[in-house]
Amino acid sequence: xxxxxxxxxxxxxxxAVSVDLAVFTVRGDALQVLLVRRGQYPYEGMWAxxxxxxxxxxxxxxxRAAQRELREETGLGMHSAATAPxxxxxxxxxxxxxxxxxxxxPGQEVAAVAFLAIGPDLPEPQAGGDAAEAAWRPAAxxxxxxxxxxxxxxxxxxxxxxxxxxxxxxxxxxxxxxPTEFTLAELLHVYEVIWGERLDKRNFYRKMxxxxxxxxxxxxxxxxxxxxxxxxxxxxxxxxLRRPILRPExxxxxxxxxxxR
Numbered sequence: 001x002x003x004x005x006x007x008x009x010x011x012x013x014x015x016a017v018s019v020d021l022a023v024f025t026v027r028g029d030a031l032q033v034l035l036v037r038r039g040q041y042p043y044e045g046m047w048a049x050x051x052x053x054x055x056x057x058x059x060x061x062x063x064r065a066a067q068r069e070l071r072e073e074t075g076l077g078m079h080s081a082a083t084a085p086x087x088x089x090x091x092x093x094x095x096x097x098x099x100x101x102x103x104x105x106p107g108q109e110v111a112a113v114a115f116l117a118i119g120p121d122l123p124e125p126q127a128g129g130d131a132a133e134a135a136w137r138p139a140a141x142x143x144x145x146x147x148x149x150x151x152x153x154x155x156x157x158x159x160x161x162x163x164x165x166x167x168x169x170x171x172x173x174x175x176x177x178x179p180t181e182f183t184l185a186e187l188l189h190v191y192e193v194i195w196g197e198r199l200d201k202r203n204f205y206r207k208m209x210x211x212x213x214x215x216x217x218x219x220x221x222x223x224x225x226x227x228x229x230x231x232x233x234x235x236x237x238x239x240x241l242r243r244p245i246l247r248p249e250x251x252x253x254x255x256x257x258x259x260x261r
Contacts, residue, residue: 016103016110019066020051020153022094022160023076023117024139026177026193031164032136033157034117034125035149036073039132042104043150049157050074050131051112066091066115074134075126076119089119090176094160102152114156116163118176165194170244172214175235181218183230184208197248204245211243 023034035047050073051066059065070089071077077089098111125134141147142157149157167173168191175182177190184205192199208215216236221229 014108016108017054017062018051018110018112019054019062019069019115020049020097020112020151020156021066021070021091021115021117022049022157023070023074023089023119023122024160024164024177025119025122025136026190027121027136029193031139031161031194033139033142033161034074034076034122035135035137035142035147036125036127036131037133037135038150039130045132046150047137047147048150049114049153050134052129053110054113062093062113063091063115066113066117069129070117072129073127073131075128076122088180089117089122091115091117094156094163097152097156099152112151112156114160116160118164118173120177120179165247168194169246170241172235172239172241175214181220181232181234183222183232185230187215187233191245195247199248207243207245211241211245213242214238214240 021034025032025034034050036050038044038046038048050070052069052073054062054065059068067077092115094114094116096111096113098109100109102112103110122136125136127134137147139157139161142149142154143161145154148154164173174187174190174194177194178186185201187208188199188201188204191197191204214236215233218232218234220232222232223229
């Protein structure tokens, strides 16, 4: 009689799982993606997304693995005297990627679970772990292949950027790119940068106030800041917009939608 708890270890496929992070922020007039320069084989010297193998001895789940790799390779999400509490970074699973041979290391098959990460004006990264360098690069450089990425990371960035652009229309995703308290001008800037379109300011403000339902006025203004005072808003906790804020039609090729103006 066989023991139901016994198994043949040799029958288990040798298959590794990695986590890769497409981290976006809006800096200036461009959507930026976080990249690391690989410091070892394979693809040594090439740019890639931060990430690495899931480790059963260190990671309780996939999200913890993604957070660990982000901290180790870029320093983001870490506590320090200069950045406490840690930078606010939204993290969610995007999708899984695997095809035979996607990792060139011999005798190894690796499936990647990609994460989408977003934060407001995130700081400069500090390379660590097996990353030789870490830097923000315009997402347009990756989308138009002016910057080539290792593995299938180019496709992950394309998928993640398309998801961000799509979800700006009918969810509160845009508020992840602005501080906890923000003005309508700051929110408008997020839409314009990511869509690569100039939007009518008065129409946008009206839609946010009448249609959105995902922002709430604080009753305060930016009177202490430079420039004319502007009303401050916070996210109301509602994710779905009452009515979609549709992206203007445009015939430009896909990467140009995120190019710097």
